[in-house]
Amino acid sequence: MATTTQTTSAHHGDHGHAAHGPELQHHFETPAQQKEAATLGMWAFLVTEVMLFGGIFLAYAVYRWAFPDVWAEAAHHLNTPLGTVNTVVLLVSSLTVALAVNAAEHGRRTRLLQLLGVTLVLGVAFLGIKAFEYSEKFAHCAGYKTPIAWATGGELLGEQECLVPGRAFAFPAEHGAATEEHASTNKTPHQLFYLLYFIATGLHAVHMLIGLTIVSILTFLAWRGFFTPTYFTPVEIGGLYWHLIDVVWVFLFPLFYLVH
């Protein structure tokens, strides 16, 4: 055991641990190198995220190209006002994250904590609204008008409508001839739209959860005074991740909610 300690300390002595903060890992030479590695690593990871969502967007493009009318009909049953509100929420959270990185860079701990806190609240708000939208769809499947009505056994939905893909899927036939030919079956491309909607927004929501976890950890670390004006890389690359989630939503919003 004694030898271990000796060797290790000798090694550390060799590349001068005294000259820099404790956050520099042993295999890096300078803090700048470590920071560049972290940033580049995050960007390479974001490339994988973009390609991951790219697959879904490609499927979307293929089917929208094939069924433009179905897309227009189906999209009208999404809650565009709530989608718009959520877009605003996410854009504001992006601003707070950008400002948080700035605050960390200038060593303003209180402001950093405030901004990260606001981001957390906004992220949770986004997921709350999203959950409400989902539950609205499920409530319709159960035959109730709103999720609250569903929970309390309140007002029933007049017409049959179920936009959750699956056996029970039933797209309301109100648009005349186009849907009449499918009247006997629920196997219509409308399901494709809603399937893509649930998968894309669901995967986005999963990323939001991961993002919220990251921001919570950052908040905790900031509260513990972990970040200094010379070392705030986690805030920066955590911010990059958060912005990417925002970018994905920037495309999801017009592609699902704003279709004619």
Next chain:
Amino acid sequence: MATTALPGRGYLEDDTPTVWSWVKAWLLTVDHKRIAILYLLSINFFFLLGGLAATVVRIELVTPQGDLLSSDLYNRAFTLHGIIMVFFFLIPVIPAVLGNFLVPLMIGARDLAFPRLNLLSWYLYMAGGIFALSAAVFGGVDTGWTFYTPFSSTYANSNVILTIAGAFIMGFSSIATGLNFIVTIHTMRAPGMTWFRLPLFIWASYATSLIIVLATPVVGITLLLLAIERLWGVGIFDPALGGDPVLFQHLFWFYSHPAVYIMILPGFGVISELIATFSRRRIFGYEFIAFSSMAIALLGFLVWGHHMFVSSQSVYAGLVFSFITMLVAIPSAIKVFNWTATLYKGSISYRTPMLYALGFIGLFVIGGLTGIFLGVVAIDIHVTDTYFVVAHFHYVMVGGTIMAYLGGLHFWWPKMTGRMYNEVWGGISALVIFVGFNMTFFPQFVLGYLGMPRRYHVYPQEFQVLHVLSSSGATVLAIGFIVPIIYLMFSLWKGKPAGNNPWEATGLEWQVSSPPPTHNFTRIPVVTSEAYAFPPEAAERDAASWRPGSPL
């Protein structure tokens, strides 16, 4: 290259007081060299499992009747072989074992940029492997390793979800490795290690990592969509809803064709190292080999449609894919020509790694040229889903990747373990593998051209001679794979110490002790010369020191 290699403590050494702490020291290590050893053990384990499945397949094919396996069991056997070999052996093997060990050493870094991510990648690999194996234990999968829809989504009654979960998780493992390599190669090169002084293995690893990072997420989402389709009962590839099953093939091959280059590119890198070292020459056309790796990585993304010539893809797409497939032959040929040009007037020594390298060149040429046949739409339609295709990709994957892996393993074994293996046995097993491999797979070209379809367990009587030849070749091949396991294990106890640089190779990894110290370089080296800077008198020195009985 001016470096100082101080004798540090070897990375294999432990002074852990209890067995438990020793296990912990290995399973929680963040040392890239130890992680490479973990990968070495686990990947070779999967290779043996995949080989076992192949054995079952080859035994069944000895007779024209289906007497050993039912058709359903046969489907599960070749699917297991394909999935394990592709996802759990060929894709990770060279990057995760040799790459993990060598990338930091070769560029003069103390570790990969993200050591903990590296460890995570091994755990992900194991988790993915356990999923895939549990699928096999619960009855296997019968879709083939390609999971084509709607077969895998609607009609298969086997453990598709477990298996794709395994492949999905394994994808993240390879993303972690690729990401680590990219960042490490960009940010952690030693002073003086410019891009054009990098060993060609690093260039190849970098190109591979680019493919991994760009392509793997796409197969991830594709498999996820497939899982959703199976779980939910409705899916986006379902023709009943207006979906297109061919979209699955597009998305799947967007990854899985570049994945072929994930398998072979690092092999190219290994071969470049071996050829240069054992001819004692600066590699011919360094820049061309380096850039051809990048060109293959790029072009590799644009040729996947040649897997879909008969799957209702448009004629125009087929033509474009066919044309770009031809283009890939150019960078591949550049490599082969440059290796042969390096051999020219070189001081060639036929050590074990070099035997593998020369075998690689021959087999890869056959594999590559038959790839051109298959890139021509007309011929491809004739031989689609026949043994011709099977023989082609085994020539590239086994003849290419495995030969390169074994060559690299023998080359860097003294560095990894500090011991030399028995050179005689090494040479014998390299020859046995070469002979066995050709015996196994060359008859399959003939079989395929005569019309023997793949994935059938019964066949007409007239194919039996060739099938028996192939199966007996597989036996020889199996012996060739088992012998190295024995003498390499044996070398750990009885092998003579290797010294820092047993091959008198260039490269930073040969300047540290064997096995290397935990922190690789006590002082980060400064690189002042190009890779493969063999002194002009190296060849003469080789000739002068040759004695009867010393290795060729």
Next chain:
Amino acid sequence: MATSKHDTPGDAHGHQEPAHYDGHAHGHISVATYYRVFGALMLLMFLTVGAWWLEGVVAIPRLLGVIVALTIASTKTLLIVLFFMHIKVSSRMSQLYAAASLVGLLMLFIVIMGDYFARGWPPQLGPLP
């Protein structure tokens, strides 16, 4: 109005490459810029919703609507990536990787959509003229 809003950050996006790659602070984006970018983002968002609303009232070719929506989304992305994600002042490598994701997406989309256009999709529509 829209242009004047994001002109300011747009101007700053000239070609001033960082002279070195080694990850030192490459320059900063001021808080004022963040607010301006945010303003532009909000404006673009209302533009895209407005365009959607307009489509419901006036008959506009469907393709045009899609193009407008995607252009606005891409502009928003560009603003976020350049300023919020600091790509404008990042090292050349990070810039390259940010661009790489675009290249990857292009390969995926151009080739696969090209096949669908040429093949005729869905089958009853026939190939594009």
